[in-house]
Amino acid sequence: MSPASVPTDTPPKRERRKQARPGELLEAALALFVEKGFAATRVEEVAARAGVSKGTLFLYFPSKEELFKAVVRENTGRVLAEGLRDVAGYTGSSADLVREAMRRWWTQYGGTPAAGLTKLMVSESANFPDLARYFQQEVIQPCHALMRGVVSRGIERQEFRPVDLAMVAQLMVAPLVQMVSWRFSMAPCTPDGQMPDPMALVNLHAEMIVRGLRRDDAPSPAAP
Amino acid sequence: MSPASVPTDTPPKRERRKQARPGELLEAALALFVEKGFAATRVEEVAARAGVSKGTLFLYFPSKEELFKAVVRENTGRVLAEGLRDVAGYTGSSADLVREAMRRWWTQYGGTPAAGLTKLMVSESANFPDLARYFQQEVIQPCHALMRGVVSRGIERQEFRPVDLAMVAQLMVAPLVQMVSWRFSMAPCTPDGQMPDPMALVNLHAEMIVRGLRRDDAPSPAAP
Amino acid sequence: MSPASVPTDTPPKRERRKQARPGELLEAALALFVEKGFAATRVEEVAARAGVSKGTLFLYFPSKEELFKAVVRENTGRVLAEGLRDVAGYTGSSADLVREAMRRWWTQYGGTPAAGLTKLMVSESANFPDLARYFQQEVIQPCHALMRGVVSRGIERQEFRPVDLAMVAQLMVAPLVQMVSWRFSMAPCTPDGQMPDPMALVNLHAEMIVRGLRRDDAPSPAAP
Amino acid sequence: MSPASVPTDTPPKRERRKQARPGELLEAALALFVEKGFAATRVEEVAARAGVSKGTLFLYFPSKEELFKAVVRENTGRVLAEGLRDVAGYTGSSADLVREAMRRWWTQYGGTPAAGLTKLMVSESANFPDLARYFQQEVIQPCHALMRGVVSRGIERQEFRPVDLAMVAQLMVAPLVQMVSWRFSMAPCTPDGQMPDPMALVNLHAEMIVRGLRRDDAPSPAAP
DNA sequence: TATGAATGAGACTTCATTCAT
DNA sequence: TATGAATGAAGTCTCATTCAT
Structure with missing residues (x-):
C-alpha cells in the first residue's frame, strides 16, 4: 500500500515557497512598520526578516x-465579523456582555500581531490619508458600532442608564486601544515589573465601565 | 515704583528674532514631527515653517x-508641576477632584500643541529608546502618580472603594491620551460632524470613573 | 536513387522548434535592439517576443x-555577395547599372529587417567599438567598394566624367542609408501622408546621381 | 576715481557658477547622450563631465x-532662422544658392556639437516619441522647407528643371545628415586616413545636386 | 530542454550636512 | 548671523543572470 508513486499533491518546494512569500513578506513588513514606522524601515530589512533578498520583495510588491x-489591507477587517454575530x-446580562466583548477584543485582536496596525495607522495617518480613512471605515467604525450595540442593548433592557452611545463607545474602546499602542x-522600553497583566487590566476596565453604566436605582451588586 | 516691570528697552527686532529662533524652530519641528514622523520630516520643511533657511537650522542644532x-526635552515636564501642587x-470631594484633574489635564496639556509629543513618542519609541525612557520618567510616571494620588486620597477618605491604584490610574489616563492621539x-481625516466635543467627552469620562470608583454602599447620587 | 535528397522524415515539431530557437531569438533581438537600443531593451522582452522564457535565452546565448x-554577425555580410558578382x-550602360544597383540595394537590403542593423550600429558604435569596426569592414566598405566599382566602370567606359570615387560612393550610399535610418x-512617428514612396525616392536618387556623373559633353538625354 | 566701492556688478563666484551650471550640464549631457545613448549614459558621468557631483545635477533637473x-529643447531650433532669411x-544664381545653403548647413549646424542631436533623435525616437515628433516639427520640417524653397526658386527662374520638391529636398539633406551621423x-572608429574632408564632400554633393537639377537644355557649364 | 523564482550589483534619486559667500 | 549651492552616503528600484525544479 501507499506506493511511492502516489503523488499526494504536494507542490514542489519552489512552488510552495512562492505561495508563501507574500504572506511572509507582509508579516515581516507589518512587524517592522509597526516598530519603526514606514519611512524608517528599509525594504531590505523587510526582505531579510522574511528570509529573502531585496529583489524578491519587488517580485511581489511593485513598491x-x-x-x-x-x-x-491584509490586516484590516475580518476582526469583528464574529464579534458582531455574537x-x-x-x-445573558448586558454587564456580562460588556465583559465578554472586551475580553474578546483583547484576545482576538489586541493581543495579536495584527493589532500593531492600530499603532501604525495612528503614526502614519498624515502620510497616508487615504489609508487612514479606509482604516476608519473598515476597523474603527465597526468596532465603535459594536460597542454602541452592546450599550444600546443594556439601555433597552433597562440594565444600563441612558447615556450618549457614541461617547461611551469611545470610552470603552480607548483603554483597549491604548493598551495596544503601549x-x-x-x-x-519598560522594565518588566512595571507592566500590569493585560487581562487583569481588561477585566478592571470592563468592571469600571459596567459600574459607570449601572442605573442609579440598581441594587448594590456583589462586586466580583 | 516697580521699575522691574518696565520693559525698559525692547531689544531691536533683529536681536529679538535671534533669541526667538530656536523657539520657532522647535515649534515648527514639533508640529512636523508629530504630523509626519521623524524620518518623513525634512529639515528643510522645518526651517521653512520657522521662516529660516536650511543652513540656519544647523546653526542652532547640530543635527x-x-x-x-x-x-x-522642550515639551517635557513643566506640565504637571502645578497639577501635583493643586x-x-x-x-473638596474626591469625586470633584477627579473631575477637576481630568478637565485640567485636557485644558492644560491635552488640548495644547505640546500634547503632540505624546503621539510622537508612541510613534518613535523604537527609534529613540533613550528618549522613550526619558519621556516615561518625566511625563508618564508623574502623570500616573498624580492620578494614583487622587484615587488614593478618595480611598483613604472612604469616598472610593479600594482598587488597584496603578491599574485605575492607567484607565483614567488612557482615554485622555487616546483623545490626544486621535x-x-x-x-x-475625519468628517467634522463625527467628532464629539472633547470637553464633553472628558466630562463623561470623569463621570464614568467616579461611578466606577464609588463605594458599593454609597447613597444613590444626584447624577450631574 | 539519390535517397539523400529525400526529406524522408520531417523532424518532430519539438525538434524543429529547438533548431529554430536561436533564429527566432536573433530575429526578436534584432527588432528590439533596433527599435529601442541595446541598453533599453530587456532580455525578457526579447525572450517574450521569441515566445520563450527568459531562462531559455541564456541557454543559447551566454549573455x-x-x-x-x-x-x-547574423545580419552582416551575405548582402553584397551577389551584388558584386552582378x-x-x-x-548594359553604366547609367542603367547605377539605377539597378540602387534599386537592388533597397529591395534586397534597405527594405528588409536586416537593414535595421545599420541604424543599430550607428546608435551603438561608441558602446561596441569592436563591432563597429567589424561592421565597417564587413558591410560598409564592401558596399562602398561596390559603388566605386560601378562609377569606375562608367568612367573607364567614358560614360561618366571623372570624379573622386570615394566621395561619390559616399554620396550614392548616403540617401539610401538615410532612408533606412528614417x-x-x-x-x-510620422503621419502616413508625409512619407514618400521609397522606390520613387530611390529612382529619383539614381537619376540625380546619373545626371551628376554625366559628362559635360554628353548629348541631351531623354529624361525618364 | 574708480573708488573701491564701485560694485562693478560682478556676481560672487558661487552665484556665477549657479548661472553657468545648467548650461554646463546640458553640454555634458548632450555629448554623452549622443555618444552612448540615453539608457547607457549614467547621470553620474554627466555630472562628472560637467565638473559637479551627482546631487548637483538634480538641483537643476528633476530627473x-x-x-x-x-x-x-536646448539644441533645437535657432538653427535655421537666418538660413531662411538669407x-x-x-x-545670385540658384546653383550658387544651393552651394551656399549646403556649405552653411555644415558650417553652422552639421559641424557643431548641436548636430549630435540629430544622431541622438534617430537613436532614441522610439523611446521618446513625443520628442521625436517635436524634433521633426522644429528641425526637420523647417530644414526641408528651406531646401524646397531653394529648389523652387530655381525652377521658377527656369534655372532648374521641374522636379518633385519634397523628394529632392530629402536627397539634398540626406548626405548632410549622413555625414553628421557618421x-x-x-x-x-575609423582610421584617420580614410575620412574624406567634410567640406570637400559638401562641395561635391552640392555640385552633384546642381547638375542633377540642371535643365536638359542648359548650355554646357564650365565645371568648377 | 525549458521554466521562472530568486539574487544582488548597479542605477536613479533624496536629503542631511557642509561651507563659501 | 544667515544663506542656499554643493556634496555624497544611503535608500528605492531594475534587470541581467543563475539555478532548482
Whole structure:
C-alpha cells in the first residue's frame, strides 16, 4: 500500500515557497512598520526578516508604498465579523456582555500581531490619508458600532442608564486601544515589573465601565 | 515704583528674532514631527515653517537628531508641576477632584500643541529608546502618580472603594491620551460632524470613573 | 536513387522548434535592439517576443552582450555577395547599372529587417567599438567598394566624367542609408501622408546621381 | 576715481557658477547622450563631465528624463532662422544658392556639437516619441522647407528643371545628415586616413545636386 | 530542454550636512 | 548671523543572470 508513486499533491518546494512569500513578506513588513514606522524601515530589512533578498520583495510588491498598502489591507477587517454575530445572539446580562466583548477584543485582536496596525495607522495617518480613512471605515467604525450595540442593548433592557452611545463607545474602546499602542511602543522600553497583566487590566476596565453604566436605582451588586 | 516691570528697552527686532529662533524652530519641528514622523520630516520643511533657511537650522542644532531631542526635552515636564501642587492642597470631594484633574489635564496639556509629543513618542519609541525612557520618567510616571494620588486620597477618605491604584490610574489616563492621539492622527481625516466635543467627552469620562470608583454602599447620587 | 535528397522524415515539431530557437531569438533581438537600443531593451522582452522564457535565452546565448554580437554577425555580410558578382558581369550602360544597383540595394537590403542593423550600429558604435569596426569592414566598405566599382566602370567606359570615387560612393550610399535610418526611427512617428514612396525616392536618387556623373559633353538625354 | 566701492556688478563666484551650471550640464549631457545613448549614459558621468557631483545635477533637473528633454529643447531650433532669411534675400544664381545653403548647413549646424542631436533623435525616437515628433516639427520640417524653397526658386527662374520638391529636398539633406551621423558614430572608429574632408564632400554633393537639377537644355557649364 | 523564482550589483534619486559667500 | 549651492552616503528600484525544479 501507499506506493511511492502516489503523488499526494504536494507542490514542489519552489512552488510552495512562492505561495508563501507574500504572506511572509507582509508579516515581516507589518512587524517592522509597526516598530519603526514606514519611512524608517528599509525594504531590505523587510526582505531579510522574511528570509529573502531585496529583489524578491519587488517580485511581489511593485513598491514600498504598495507593500504598505497591502499590509494595511491584509490586516484590516475580518476582526469583528464574529464579534458582531455574537452580540446579536447573546442571551445573558448586558454587564456580562460588556465583559465578554472586551475580553474578546483583547484576545482576538489586541493581543495579536495584527493589532500593531492600530499603532501604525495612528503614526502614519498624515502620510497616508487615504489609508487612514479606509482604516476608519473598515476597523474603527465597526468596532465603535459594536460597542454602541452592546450599550444600546443594556439601555433597552433597562440594565444600563441612558447615556450618549457614541461617547461611551469611545470610552470603552480607548483603554483597549491604548493598551495596544503601549504594547507596541513604550512596553519594550519598560522594565518588566512595571507592566500590569493585560487581562487583569481588561477585566478592571470592563468592571469600571459596567459600574459607570449601572442605573442609579440598581441594587448594590456583589462586586466580583 | 516697580521699575522691574518696565520693559525698559525692547531689544531691536533683529536681536529679538535671534533669541526667538530656536523657539520657532522647535515649534515648527514639533508640529512636523508629530504630523509626519521623524524620518518623513525634512529639515528643510522645518526651517521653512520657522521662516529660516536650511543652513540656519544647523546653526542652532547640530543635527536633525539633536533637534528631535531638543523638541522632546522642550515639551517635557513643566506640565504637571502645578497639577501635583493643586492635588495636595485640594479640599473638596474626591469625586470633584477627579473631575477637576481630568478637565485640567485636557485644558492644560491635552488640548495644547505640546500634547503632540505624546503621539510622537508612541510613534518613535523604537527609534529613540533613550528618549522613550526619558519621556516615561518625566511625563508618564508623574502623570500616573498624580492620578494614583487622587484615587488614593478618595480611598483613604472612604469616598472610593479600594482598587488597584496603578491599574485605575492607567484607565483614567488612557482615554485622555487616546483623545490626544486621535487629535493628531485620525481627526484631520475625519468628517467634522463625527467628532464629539472633547470637553464633553472628558466630562463623561470623569463621570464614568467616579461611578466606577464609588463605594458599593454609597447613597444613590444626584447624577450631574 | 539519390535517397539523400529525400526529406524522408520531417523532424518532430519539438525538434524543429529547438533548431529554430536561436533564429527566432536573433530575429526578436534584432527588432528590439533596433527599435529601442541595446541598453533599453530587456532580455525578457526579447525572450517574450521569441515566445520563450527568459531562462531559455541564456541557454543559447551566454549573455546579453553575446546576443548582441550574434545579432550583428547574423545580419552582416551575405548582402553584397551577389551584388558584386552582378556588377562584374553587367553588360548594359553604366547609367542603367547605377539605377539597378540602387534599386537592388533597397529591395534586397534597405527594405528588409536586416537593414535595421545599420541604424543599430550607428546608435551603438561608441558602446561596441569592436563591432563597429567589424561592421565597417564587413558591410560598409564592401558596399562602398561596390559603388566605386560601378562609377569606375562608367568612367573607364567614358560614360561618366571623372570624379573622386570615394566621395561619390559616399554620396550614392548616403540617401539610401538615410532612408533606412528614417524607416526605423522617425517614420513610425510620422503621419502616413508625409512619407514618400521609397522606390520613387530611390529612382529619383539614381537619376540625380546619373545626371551628376554625366559628362559635360554628353548629348541631351531623354529624361525618364 | 574708480573708488573701491564701485560694485562693478560682478556676481560672487558661487552665484556665477549657479548661472553657468545648467548650461554646463546640458553640454555634458548632450555629448554623452549622443555618444552612448540615453539608457547607457549614467547621470553620474554627466555630472562628472560637467565638473559637479551627482546631487548637483538634480538641483537643476528633476530627473534624468527631464535632463534629456532639456537637452533636446536646448539644441533645437535657432538653427535655421537666418538660413531662411538669407534664402529670401538672395540675388545670385540658384546653383550658387544651393552651394551656399549646403556649405552653411555644415558650417553652422552639421559641424557643431548641436548636430549630435540629430544622431541622438534617430537613436532614441522610439523611446521618446513625443520628442521625436517635436524634433521633426522644429528641425526637420523647417530644414526641408528651406531646401524646397531653394529648389523652387530655381525652377521658377527656369534655372532648374521641374522636379518633385519634397523628394529632392530629402536627397539634398540626406548626405548632410549622413555625414553628421557618421561624425558621431563610425568616425571615431575609423582610421584617420580614410575620412574624406567634410567640406570637400559638401562641395561635391552640392555640385552633384546642381547638375542633377540642371535643365536638359542648359548650355554646357564650365565645371568648377 | 525549458521554466521562472530568486539574487544582488548597479542605477536613479533624496536629503542631511557642509561651507563659501 | 544667515544663506542656499554643493556634496555624497544611503535608500528605492531594475534587470541581467543563475539555478532548482
